[in-house]
Amino acid sequence: DTGVSQDPRHKITKRGQNVTFRCDPISEHNRLYWYRQTLGQGPEFLTYFQNEAQLEKSRLLSDRFSAERPKGSFSTLEIQRTEQGDSAMYLCASSFVATSVWNIQYFGAGTRLSVL
């Protein structure tokens, strides 16, 4: 168990550019979540996957955001045409969900995005 890994740790980009983040969950976990966190706030839910299926998207996730989890393993979060308001920490979490097991989410270290 190597924990949840996120890459890159930091990303600086210019407004209008596209960026992609990667998350590798804990290997046996079947759920994967993306959150956004701004300074002084708790995480805000963006989306989550059960295996490869994206089951819920927050209204925070505009059309410029897209997430995938091919084959139910790693996930990518892409932001197109970045705006300065996208600057935040993007957190990934994973969990194992079963009928008798509570959904404890384990977090990666996050990707800090700065849009200039």
Added chain:
Amino acid sequence: AQSVTQPDIHITVSEGASLELRCNYSYGATPYLFWYVQSPGQGLQLLLKYFSGDTLVQGIKGFEAEFKRSQSSFNLRKPSVHWSDAAEYFCAVGAWGNYQLIWGAGTKLIIKP
């Protein structure tokens, strides 16, 4: 409306002193409660959780929390803080089978030497 309130944005405590961080929640279903800690530039680490049973739960790093249903609270405590406890602490609430946690805004803990 479902919400989690952490009334203290910052708390400053002397090293070796006791600590209590407050968390109040408003939640329609039976709550499952969590405390996470986030060190600067890091992700969130689970400190402890409450699902059912004994209302006083023990966590890692010497932390404990007490669930008080009548007060809708889940306060985090530690008898003696260490400089390494300086971090931001988040309270969260969820429900069985619900993927989505509701998060507080966090309390930043500052340790005075």
